[in-house]
Amino acid sequence: MTCVIAGGGPAGAVLALLLARSGVEVTLLEKHADFLRDFRGDTIHPSTLQVLDELGLAGELLKLPHRKLYEPRMVTDRGEIALASLRGLPGPYNYVAFVPQWEFLKIITSAGERYPGFRLLMRAEAYDLIVERGAVRGLRYRDESGEHEIRADLTVAADGRHSVLRERAGLVPEEFGAPMDVLWFRLPWQDGDPEDSFLRVSTGHMMVAINRVSYWQLAYLISKGGFGRLAGAGIDAFREPVAALMPFLANRIGQIKSYDDVSVLTVAINRLRRWHRPGFLCIGDAAHAMSPVFGVGINLAVQDAVAAANLLAGPLRSGAPIPESTLHLLQKRRMLPTRVTQAAQRLAQSVLISRALKGRFDPAMVPRNLSKVPLLSQVGPRFLGFGIRPEHVATKEV
Numbered sequence: 001m002t003c004v005i006a007g008g009g010p011a012g013a014v015l016a017l018l019l020a021r022s023g024v025e026v027t028l029l030e031k032h033a034d035f036l037r038d039f040r041g042d043t044i045h046p047s048t049l050q051v052l053d054e055l056g057l058a059g060e061l062l063k064l065p066h067r068k069l070y071e072p073r074m075v076t077d078r079g080e081i082a083l084a085s086l087r088g089l090p091g092p093y094n095y096v097a098f099v100p101q102w103e104f105l106k107i108i109t110s111a112g113e114r115y116p117g118f119r120l121l122m123r124a125e126a127y128d129l130i131v132e133r134g135a136v137r138g139l140r141y142r143d144e145s146g147e148h149e150i151r152a153d154l155t156v157a158a159d160g161r162h163s164v165l166r167e168r169a170g171l172v173p174e175e176f177g178a179p180m181d182v183l184w185f186r187l188p189w190q191d192g193d194p195e196d197s198f199l200r201v202s203t204g205h206m207m208v209a210i211n212r213v214s215y216w217q218l219a220y221l222i223s224k225g226g227f228g229r230l231a232g233a234g235i236d237a238f239r240e241p242v243a244a245l246m247p248f249l250a251n252r253i254g255q256i257k258s259y260d261d262v263s264v265l266t267v268a269i270n271r272l273r274r275w276h277r278p279g280f281l282c283i284g285d286a287a288h289a290m291s292p293v294f295g296v297g298i299n300l301a302v303q304d305a306v307a308a309a310n311l312l313a314g315p316l317r318s319g320a321p322i323p324e325s326t327l328h329l330l331q332k333r334r335m336l337p338t339r340v341t342q343a344a345q346r347l348a349q350s351v352l353i354s355r356a357l358k359g360r361f362d363p364a365m366v367p368r369n370l371s372k373v374p375l376l377s378q379v380g381p382r383f384l385g386f387g388i389r390p391e392h393v394a395t396k397e398v
């Protein structure tokens with residue numbers, strides 16, 4: 001039996017590796033020529049490190065230059081607030097590793113190449129499904145040489161939050177809205193700068209600073225749909241609040257010459273009510289777009305892939321047809337983590353982000369050290385590090 005997967009992001013790449021590793025013939029299509037895209041999620045949480053460990057790949061990833069975050073913190077005008085401490089988590093991975101997503105994907109796809117059933121097609125853009133007698137039997141894609149078909153027993157949409165295949169399957173996600181959009185940009189790291197990544201909140205403004213060893217990856221949050229107004233006010237309307245929020249950046253903020261140096265992420269939270277059709281399954285952002293809050297989008301995508309492989313590798317290898325009820329089991333398993341994570345993101349968006357952007361957040365109302373608040377100090381790090389219902393690799397290598 002064969003599987004075709006559209007989308008070489010974390011969900012698609014991990015699923016392709018796991019299926020090929022367990023003896024399934026799998027084709028992975030990625031529409032871009034490479035994995036090099038700026039400002040994709042780069043936060044590798046303990047749950048994903050654990051999966052990489054189970055695949056023997058964690059060492060390779062952690063050999064790359066990276067930063068580790070053990071204690072996320074928020075810097076306010078009235079001092080610092082410790083949000084959580086991951087140090088007490090069980091196992092060796094008690095931190096979030098910041099590793100460029102393209103490096104992560106290179107490691108996963110290179111590991112896939114070791115298995116005869118793994119085929120990766122770059123610059124291959126899926127644009128339609130092959131549907132016969134009410135079931136999906138593969139997909140159509142285009143590349144430089146023209147249009148092609150791949151027939152498969154299972155077709156997986158892992159083509160991200162603007163999934164074309166999801167739309168072709170007639171599946172429409174339910175939208176939950178978000179109060180903000182995010183402007184991503186980068187500036188060099190300089191001696192004397194803070195070492196750790198942090199969240200900065202002030203009246204009407206909010207930023208995230210991620211130390212990427214040689215540079216800062218920075219996110220400036222704005223109210224939903226506010227980019228047009230900001231851009232209309234000129235680049236200083238952006239530079240000035242950034243330099244005021246993070247004075248150590250004032251000496252280099254001029255390197256942001258125009259809004260061309262800024263990448264706008266339209267934040268969305270949504271999810272499908274139904275993740276499947278006969279012969280067809282959506283996973284990762286194609287099934288549920290995540291807010292950047294907690295930086296867990298990659299991790300949820302990877303967990304979906306591990307759960308899908310655990311459930312589907314056996315039936316795919318055996319050649320038995322996969323009933324839609326089996327695909328529904330995957331949805332049932334992954335719906336709870338999706339719902340709970342999105343609910344927590346929506347709560348953080350309304351109690352912190354929305355209030356902060358409206359200038360209504362009062363840091364005096366928050367305990368200085370959330371990592372010492374009973375219950376929260378236990379639940380918070382586990383939720384952040386491992387999420388709800390962490391998945392483990394149960395497929396065997398053949």
Ligand SMILES: Cc1cc2nc3c(=O)[nH]c(=O)nc-3n(C[C@H](O)[C@H](O)[C@H](O)COP(=O)(O)OP(=O)(O)OC[C@H]3O[C@@H](n4cnc5c(N)ncnc54)[C@H](O)[C@@H]3O)c2cc1C
Pocket residue numbers: 006007008009010011012029030031032039040041042043124125126127158159160161163164165184265283284285286290292294295296297298299301
């Ligand atoms: C700017 C930004 C910052 C983010 N920051 C974080 C973060 O810090 N931490 C975090 O965990 N999450 C973050 N996220 C979310 C995270 O990137 C996603 O949740 C995660 O990547 C989802 O993985 P995925 O594999 O489902 O989809 P994606 O990563 O979106 O991958 C989909 C892949 O499919 C390819 N593709 C799309 N259409 C087609 C097609 N028709 N045919 C073939 N290929 C196709 C795309 O090129 C892409 O490679 C961020 C998202 C964005 C946009």
